[in-house]
Amino acid sequence: MSDAQHDVIVIGGGPGGYAAALYGASAGLDVAVVEQHKVGGTCLHVGCIPAKELLEAAAVYRTVAGAAEFGVSAGEPSLDWSAVLDRKQQVIDKMMAGLSSVIKQRKVTVYPGVGSLGPSGTVQVAAADGSGLTLLAGSIILASGSVPRTIGGFDVDGELVVTSDELFSISRLPASAAVIGGGAIGCEFASMMGDLGTEVTVLEALPNILTGCDTEVAKTVRRSFRKRGIEVHTGVTVHGHEPRPDRSGTVVSFGEGKQVDVEMVVVAVGRRPRTEGLGLEAAGIELDGRGFVAVDDRCRTTAPGVWAVGDVVDSPQLAHTAFAEGMLVIRDILGEDPNPLDYHGTPWCIYCHPEVAFAGHTEQSAVDAGFDVVTSIHRYMANGRAQILGETDGLVKVVAEKQADGTGGRILGVHMAGPWVTEQLGQAYLAVNWEATAADVAGLIQPHPTMSELFGETVLSLTGRSLHG
Ligand code: FAD
Ligand code: NAD
Secondary structure (H helix, E strand, C coil): CCCEEEEEEEECCCHHHHHHHHHHHHCCCCEEEEECCCCCHHHHHHCHHHHHHHHHHHHHHHHHHCHHHHCCCCCCCCCCHHHHHHHHHHHHHHHHHHHHHHHHHCCCEEEECEEEECCCCEEEEECCCCCEEEEEEEEEEECCCEEECCCCCCCCCCCCEECHHHHCCCCCCCCEEEEECCCHHHHHHHHHHHHCCCEEEEEECCCCCCCCCCHHHHHHHHHHHHHCCCEEEECCCEEEEEECCCCCCEEEEECCCEEEEECEEEECCCEEECCCCCCCCCCCCCECCCCCECCCCCCECCCCCEEECHHHCCCCCCHHHHHHHHHHHHHHHCCCCCCCCCHHHCCEEECCCCEEEEEECCHHHHHHCCCCEEEEEEEHHHCHHHHHHCCCCCEEEEEEEECCCCCEEEEEEEEEEECCHHHHHHHHHHHHHCCCEHHHHHCCCCCCCCCCHHHHHHHHHHHCCCCCC
């Protein structure tokens, strides 16, 4: 016996879960979402949106600090952290209201509580008040997301040691911080805190920050961090920390006998899939070797009628990947025989200063994949709009397949670091994913003066001719 029946039940209302629900409902399916906290998930409440909002506060601070260069006197900027957090919350609240309203309009039923798989196509919902429900559906989608990974010796207390979950509500910005992990989260937080006045030290275990990015791009960010006083140590092991007796700070030990005395430690060492308590084993759902829910190329789990999307599966841990997987699964449920997603072409945007954006092969990964490659790099220093903005740090690098005459053929990857590159990636993303050639793109007109001209010029020079650079 069930308390209610739906075509599709989604466990988890983050980007993966709500995308499946909204897209499914728009296709005429009766969809329900079980959510234990708030719809919007990590992305809206403690991820993409608040991180970008705080980075925008940092950008405003930088603009005010540099206003005199433009002949505008704004005085020394000063920070009201509680006002910064208030604005961040207002943005979240407005987006939450919009999301809730579209969920309602589409007649998606939201069940508050913890969802788990029951027998024979059922989902059990345990509500906070102790009550329970049994729901029945022909199709079930797991979208329970991920949680921050932690490291031994760094117990998260929300004050001395925080992860991204706590950082968005700390009562004051620390005077100094050690950020453990120089990945996407580590670099965004280091950039934001550094620009707002915190003395930041990044401790990264691997030889480079931003692993996975093109080396020129990672170097550009590192150089900018150095210029802005953000210290970066790569290839270091973090051993532990010793809080001051009054817990006003702590001393972090790393590398060969090195130490850094800071007010706060931010642990940003990756995120692990949230698979516990879902009843996976009893339902016959297997995990892969890394603990993610094992799925095929259409996000089908090892149990018939159950799919999994988003951070709980081993694909790029991004909101837009989760959206795409949610829609793919609905098309599979509808029997539309959808093409699997091409994760290789995924657009990546990291919003530290300078911003980073890329899609497709890096130079190294193209070589490793057996391509004969040719590359072209152009720098924002030579771009008029970037000069006007006063933001000339950065570059565009295009990786193309080398043709017999040495010019560039198919565009394999585009890598950018610099001003507003997260908004400039669009045409590069299309070029890579539409398998355009350098000649295809070089024939198109770029608006002047824009920063996106730099992409056009970088591609143009792969044809063996060029304009400015
Ligand atoms: P989640 O967003 O984690 O949502 C899962 C939901 O399921 C949660 O609401 C949770 O409460 C609920 N849930 C879990 N278990 C149960 C259960 N048993 N019953 C009921 N409900 C349950 N990605 C980008 O693309 N761009 C960015 O700029 C970006 N910035 C980020 C910045 C930070 C600081 C962080 C932490 C992440 C960022 N990400 C970014 C990653 C992005 O947030 C995730 O990839 C995305 O949220 C994954 O969506 P999801 O739906 O799979 O999971
Ligand atoms: P990450 O995998 O990007 O980076 C983690 C970093 O921590 C790695 O460089 C790793 O080498 C390092 N590390 C791991 N253990 C360490 C240790 N003990 N000591 C020192 N360094 C250590 O993970 P993240 O930055 O936590 O972000 C998680 C995911 O969230 C990302 O993979 C990304 O998919 C998503 N995210 C995306 C954005 C964006 O798209 N703008 C922003 C933030 C997060």
